[in-house]
Amino acid sequence: MGGAFARTVVALLALAWSGAAVAAAPEPWQLGMQDAASPLKAAVTDLHDLLLVVITGVCVVVLALLLFVVWRFRAGANPRPTRTTHNTVLEIVWTAVPVLILVIIAFPSFKLIYYEDRTPEADVTVKAIGRQWYWSYAYPDHGNFSFDAFMLSREEAEDAGEPALLATNEDVVVPAGATVRMLITASDVLHSWAVPAFGVKRDAIPGRLNETWFRVDEPGMYYGQCSELCGVGHGFMPIAVRVVPQAEFDAWVEQAQARYGTEDDTSVAQR
Numbered sequence: 407m408g409g410a411f412a413r414t415v416v417a418l419l420a421l422a423w424s425g426a427a428v429a430a431a432p433e434p435w436q437l438g439m440q441d442a443a444s445p446l447k448a449a450v451t452d453l454h455d456l457l458l459v460v461i462t463g464v465c466v467v468v469l470a471l472l473l474f475v476v477w478r479f480r481a482g483a484n485p486r487p488t489r490t491t492h493n494t495v496l497e498i499v500w501t502a503v504p505v506l507i508l509v510i511i512a513f514p515s516f517k518l519i520y521y522e523d524r525t526p527e528a529d530v531t532v533k534a535i536g537r538q539w540y541w542s543y544a545y546p547d548h549g550n551f552s553f554d555a556f557m558l559s560r561e562e563a564e565d566a567g568e569p570a571l572l573a574t575n576e577d578v579v580v581p582a583g584a585t586v587r588m589l590i591t592a593s594d595v596l597h598s599w600a601v602p603a604f605g606v607k608r609d610a611i612p613g614r615l616n617e618t619w620f621r622v623d624e625p626g627m628y629y630g631q632c633s634e635l636c637g638v639g640h641g642f643m644p645i646a647v648r649v650v651p652q653a654e655f656d657a658w659v660e661q662a663q664a665r666y667g668t669e670d671d672t673s674v675a676q677r
Contacts, residue, residue, distance in 0.1 A: 430603035431569050431629040440603045443628060444620045447605030449518050456514060460507060522605075525619040528587035530580055536590075536597025536610035536632065539639025543578055548659050549668030557642050571641070572629040577648040579662075581655035582625045590616045595637060601630030601645055609634060622649045 430440050442448040479487075535542040537554075544552035555574040558566065563573040580586045590599045590610045597610035604620040622628065632643035650658065 429627045431572055443603040443622050444605055446620055447603060449521055450605040453514050453518050525587050525617060526585050529584035531587045533589040534599045536592035538594050538637055539643050549663050551663050551666040551668050553666050557644050572644045574644055574646040577646045579648045579650060579655060579658050581652045582649050583623050585621045588618045596634045597632050597636050598634035600633040601628055601647060603628045607633055625649045625651060
């Protein structure tokens with residue numbers, strides 16, 4: 407009896423510990439958005455919730471007005487239809503109310519656009535290059551080493567215990583709590599680097615360097631995909647980001663530098 411109880415306690419502790427590692431990925435039959443892993447995604451979710459309230463209110467009011475009109479001006483109650491063609495108060499109301507709604511939406515929208523556009527002082531810079539059909543990454547702040555990330559086959563993903571069509575042979579590794587600046591471009595056609603849990607989606611355009619940022623405090627695995635129709639391999643360009651403690655990130659950088667080598671030229675714009 408005591409041995410069974412001890413095994414149960416150990417199993418529960420192991421389950422709790424395994425749940426401590428965050429993993430953000432789409433789930434079958436998922437209806438809502440992924441949980442926010444960054445302050446940017448939290449701001450996006452807040453705006454989404456506000457818009458949901460606004461549009462629900464608009465739909466309810468419009469439906470109520472339609473039902474009132476159907477009941478109030480039905481043929482049985484109005485054998486002689488009114489010939490009214492002008493109502494000043496009504497026209498002012500249906501002009502002012504939409505303007506007020508747009509103003510309510512505009513302020514948080516502009517605030518979010520500015521928040522997304524203005525990258526804070528970055529602790530780490532990562533460059534993502536979209537290719538047909540995989541991603542290449544470079545770390546210009548750490549010797550400018552680079553590597554390619556290809557999607558794992560379904561069998562490889564299952565063997566590694568990772569989600570199929572989302573896992574890659576090489577992860578983007580960043581430190582927890584650090585502000586990460588993403589520089590995004592492409593070498594061939596349009597791509598889009600997107601990680602839903604970060605609230606990040608930025609087009610990768612050949613000949614152009616786009617920029618975005620994120621900060622994630624919880625270590626774990628976060629998944630995304632190319633979100634631009636880039637050709638026959640579009641559905642096979644996953645993005646896997648591994649967020650680790652700073653000490654683990656420093657150790658990974660040393661290993662990556664030894665494995666991939668470094669470049670003397672750290673100019674990210676010329677790579």
